Each structure stands twice: as structure tokens, then as C-alpha cells.
Amino acid sequence: xxxxxxxxxxxxxxxxxxxxxxxxGARLFPRxxxxxxxxxxxxxxxxxxxxxxVYSHTVVYDAPAGYEGFVPYIGALVELEExxxxxxxxxxVDIDDVQIGMPVEMVTRRLxxxxxxxxxxxxxxxxxxxxxxx
Amino acid sequence: xxxxxxxGIGQTPVREHWDRSARDLAVSSVLEAIEQAGVEKADAxxxxxxxxxxxxxxxxxxxxxxxxxxxxxxxxVRIEAAGASGAAAVRMGCLAVASGLQEVVIVTGVExxxxxxxxxxxxxxxxxxxxxxxxIHGLSLVALNALxxxxxxxxxxxxxxxxxxxxINAHKNAxxxxxxxxxxxxxxxxxxxxxxxxxxxxLLDSAPVADGAASLVLCSEKVVGERANSAVEIVASAAAxxxxxxxxxxxxxxxxxxxxxxxxxxxxxxxxxxDIDLFELHDAFTIMGALSLxxxxxxxxxxxxxxxxxxxxxxxxxxxxSTMGGLKGRGHPVGAxxxxxVVELVQQLRGEAGANQVDGRLGMAQSIGGSGATVVxxxxxxx
Numbered sequence: 001x002x003x004x005x006x007x008x009x010x011x012x013x014x015x016x017x018x019x020x021x022x023x024x025g026a027r028l029f030p031r032x033x034x035x036x037x038x039x040x041x042x043x044x045x046x047x048x049x050x051x052x053x054v055y056s057h058t059v060v061y062d063a064p065a066g067y068e069g070f071v072p073y074i075g076a077l078v079e080l081e082e083x084x085x086x087x088x089x090x091x092x093v094d095i096d097d098v099q100i101g102m103p104v105e106m107v108t109r110r111l112x113x114x115x116x117x118x119x120x121x122x123x124x125x126x127x128x129x130x131x132x133x134x
Numbered sequence: 135x136x137x138x139x140x141x142g143i144g145q146t147p148v149r150e151h152w153d154r155s156a157r158d159l160a161v162s163s164v165l166e167a168i169e170q171a172g173v174e175k176a177d178a179x180x181x182x183x184x185x186x187x188x189x190x191x192x193x194x195x196x197x198x199x200x201x202x203x204x205x206x207x208x209x210x211v212r213i214e215a216a217g218a219s220g221a222a223a224v225r226m227g228c229l230a231v232a233s234g235l236q237e238v239v240i241v242t243g244v245e246x247x248x249x250x251x252x253x254x255x256x257x258x259x260x261x262x263x264x265x266x267x268x269x270i271h272g273l274s275l276v277a278l279n280a281l282x283x284x285x286x287x288x289x290x291x292x293x294x295x296x297x298x299x300x301x302i303n304a305h306k307n308a309x310x311x312x313x314x315x316x317x318x319x320x321x322x323x324x325x326x327x328x329x330x331x332x333x334x335x336x337l338l339d340s341a342p343v344a345d346g347a348a349s350l351v352l353c354s355e356k357v358v359g360e361r362a363n364s365a366v367e368i369v370a371s372a373a374a375x376x377x378x379x380x381x382x383x384x385x386x387x388x389x390x391x392x393x394x395x396x397x398x399x400x401x402x403x404x405x406x407x408x409d410i411d412l413f414e415l416h417d418a419f420t421i422m423g424a425l426s427l428x429x430x431x432x433x434x435x436x437x438x439x440x441x442x443x444x445x446x447x448x449x450x451x452x453x454x455x456s457t458m459g460g461l462k463g464r465g466h467p468v469g470a471x472x473x474x475x476v477v478e479l480v481q482q483l484r485g486e487a488g489a490n491q492v493d494g495r496l497g498m499a500q501s502i503g504g505s506g507a508t509v510v511x512x513x514x515x516x517x
Contacts, residue, residue: 056282060272062276062332068253075271076281085380086267
């Protein structure tokens with residue numbers, strides 16, 4: 001398994017770094033070279049805040065190879081506060097407590113491991129948003 | 135541009151063919167199609183296949199098929215577009231013939247899945263999605279469809295059991311198709327109680343991955359000659375793409391690629407959805423059946439599932455779908471499926487569909503790659 005294949009995505013996986021279209025204002029994750037909305041190539045780095053709400057969710061029982069150890073796990077589409085949807089797992093939550101519309105926030109977790117002694121890939125997952133301290 | 139006719143069809147039963155490889159299956163269907171067509175050679179062989187490298191370590195499949203079909207020397211190329219590979223190969227055949235550059239072509243769709251089991255199957259299928267932003271999160275192709283289904287249920291206030299009618303219809307029609315994998319009916323109870331794969335998608339929402347090959351011989355107006363009176367014509371061939379990942383689509387519940395692909399096909403044929411007599415759609419999951427009906431204009435948004443409930447998708451309904459079992463009942467040999475759909479339309483339009491015969495003149499077939507990023511549509515007309 002190529003290390004570089006995952007290393008080069010560090011800004012996306014660990015920081016939710018995307019882009020904003022300087023012409024039409026679209027905020028995009030992941031980053032692109034061409035704005036899908038207005039076709040502009042004038043896109044600048046944009047830092048997402050990592051907060052959003054659940055757009056849809058599923059519980060995976062039959063996992064692809066490499067993910068069997070996590071079963072059952074929760075997959076979701078999260079609608080980020082800044083607009084775009086993002087695909088990720090939900091974590092730190094019971095399967096039965098997940099609902100569409102639930103506020104969530106990004107955390108960094110283990111995504112998968114390639115074999116017992118292999119590369120461990122970390123990246124974003126989302127958990128229920130913690131109540132702000134009084 | 136010349137017209138394009140189908141003059142030969144061939145198919146293997148869709149099964150777990152433990153004793154047969156991709157090359158065996160493909161060659162069997164090719165030989166059947168060229169025998170029926172009565173041709174001895176073709177200008178090219180277009181092979182639709184999604185996963186032969188992933189499953190069997192065998193890329194460069196088209197040359198292998200040409201070789202073992204006794205046609206070494208003939209131009210051959212493999213076409214890959216995930217679950218739409220077979221349909222994309224049909225379209226390549228249409229482009230070749232319609233352009234006038236080739237007179238007779240063979241289109242084959244083949245997939246050999248049963249050499250993989252369990253998690254390896256999911257791993258292979260998920261290669262049709264955005265690897266860096268969907269698959270890495272453990273979201274299988276089933277899981278992505280489950281996200282759509284959950285949201286559909288939420289937005290349109292329907293029940294999971296409302297989707298049962300798509301699978302019941304598919305299994306019922308498959309019962310009468312000797313080439314189908316699941317030749318037995320299912321009940322609402324069985325559907326409701328089926329084991330979850332990715333909630334809310336269960337085993338009975340999902341088409342089985344399987345092994346199979348189907349082939350067509352396409353030819354030009356010049357070659358078809360007097361046989362034009364008995365040959366099925368391909369009156370539209372269209373393809374479109376959408377954003378690769380679900381999360382990059384404006385409204386994930388409207389399959390824009392399905393819409394664009396169907397609209398282009400309707401425009402070519404000079405017709406609208408009301409003129410289509412039967413529709414072989416991409417029912418890899420029940421939710422895809424509902425969304426396809428909506429995207430193609432047979433139902434408004436949120437109403438696709440109603441066509442199942444109201445029996446309009448049955449053989450005698452307003453818009454019969456999966457008339458020979460569809461992906462759910464016939465089985466879904468991924469890259470072969472698009473060619474099976476066209477083979478089945480030809481059976482229907484020639485009046486060779488037996489107990490499942492639909493009285494119709496225009497049939498549409500549509501294949502979806504991934505979660506909707508590639509969509510290929512064909513419309514065929516009876517002789």
C-alpha cells in the first residue's frame with residue numbers, strides 16, 4: 001500500500017481544507033480545479049469549520065474488505081454548515097440514537113488499517129456535537 | 135447516418151458458474167449471437183466489462199475474447215463504465231455502425247463475479263465510487279444507495295415496505311425467464327424480514343452479483359437489407375454523466391444523469407416517456423428503480439415508488455419494468471447487465487418473451503454506473 005497515496009490527502013483528511021470559488025462564492029469540499037457551478041478556475045483555499053448536521057445515515061453490516069472489523073458502523077452524508085455535503089462515518093454514538101438533522105462535529109479517527117502490520121489511515125469522522133461548556 | 139439493427143442475440147444463464155471463466159461465458163454468448171445473425175465475421179468486437187482485472191487479474195479482455203471466439207485479427211476493445219459497462223459497449227457499437235465506419239459489429243457484456251466472495255465483492259463494487267472521498271470511509275456501493283433510500287423515505291413520507299413491490303415484480307417476472315438467476319416469487323413478508331446489508335437496504339432490495347455474458351450482433355441498413363422487416367432497430371443511443379460522488383450532487387435524490395441520458399434518447403427518437411411501452415431499468419437496488427422512473431419522466435419526484443404500489447410496473451401495467459426479471463431477478467453480472475437488458479428488449483419486441491410477453495412497439499433500456507455518475511440509455515423499436 002502506497003504511503004504517498006494517503007499522505008498527499010492530509011489537508012483534506014485532517015483539516016477539512018477545501019476551496020471557495022472567488023467568482024460565484026461556492027464552497028467546495030473536496031477541492032477541485034474547476035468550479036462545477038460557474039466553471040471558474042479562480043478557486044482559493046477555504047477552511048471548513050467541521051460542523052454540520054446529518055443529511056442521511058445507514059448502518060453497514062456487510063462491509064468491503066478492510067472494514068469488517070468495524071461492523072456494524074454508521075455511514076452518513078453530513079451537510080456542512082458552509083453548504084456542501086460530505087460522506088463520512090459517524091462515531092461516538094449509538095446506532096439507535098442517530099437521526100436526520102442531528103448536529104454533528106468533525107473528529108479525527110482511524111479510518112482503516114492495511115493488514116496487521118500495515119499502514120493505518122486516519123481521517124475525519126463526525127460525532128454528535130458536544131454541548132458548549134457553560 | 136445509417137440506421138442500426140440488431141440481427142443476433144445470445145446470452146448465458148445468469149448464475150454462479152463455478153466451472154466457467156469470463157472468457158468461456160463471453161465466447162458462448164458471442165457464438166450464439168453470430169449464429170443467429172448468420173454472419174461469419176465482424177468489423178469489431180466491443181466488450182463491456184467492469185471488473186475482470188479486480189476479480190481475475192485479467193485486463194486486456196477484449197483481445198482474449200476475440201481470440202477464443204475464433205476471431206483473432208478482428209478489432210476488439212474493452213469498454214469500462216462500472217455497472218453501465220455493457221450499455222456503454224452497446225453505445226460504442228451503435229456509434230461505429232451509425233457512423234458508417236463499420237458495417238457489422240459484435241457487442242458483448244461479460245462479468246465473472248463468483249470468484250470473489252463476501253467483503254471482496256463489496257471491495258470490488260465500491261471501485262465504482264469516489265475512492266478518496268467515499269470508499270475510504272467504508273461506504274460500500276450498497277451503503278451509498280442506503281443513504282439515498284433513507285433520505286427518500288424521510289423526504290417523501292413513505293415506508294421501507296413500499297419498496298417491496300419492485301422486488302416482487304422482478305422475482306415474478308424472473309420466474310418465467312430460463313436465463314434468470316432467481317426463478318421464484320417472493321412475498322412482502324419475506325421482503326420486510328430480509329437481512330439488512332446496509333440499513334435500510336436488505337438482501338431483498340439488492341440485485342445479486344453473478345456471472346454471465348450476453349451478446350448482440352449490430353449491423354447497418356446496407357447489411358440488414360431485406361431483413362429490415364424482421365429486425366429490431368436501435369432508434370436511440372445516449373449517454374450522460376453526473377458528479378461522481380453522491381455528496382457532490384445538488385440534490386442527491388434526483389438523478390441528473392438519468393434525466394439527461396433519457397432526454398437525449400427521447401430527442402433522438404423524437405418521442406417522450408409516454409411513448410415507451412416497456413422499460414428495462416437499473417434496479418440494482420429498489421431505490422434505484424424508484425429514482426430511475428422519476429428521472430426518466432414516468433413519475434414526478436417522490437412518486438416513483440407509487441408506480442410499484444399501484445401495479446403500474448407490472449407486465450400489464452402502464453409502464454412494465456424488469457420484464458424478464460431485471461437486475462433483481464435475472465441477476466446483475468455487473469458489466470454484462472447492460473447487454474442483457476438490450477437482449478431482453480429484443481426478445482420482447484420480436485414477440486419471443488413467452489409468458490412475459492408485453493404488447494409493445496418501443497422499449498427502453500437504461501444502465502447506471504456507480505451511484506449514478508454514468509447513465510446510458512437505448513430505445514429499440516419492433517420490426
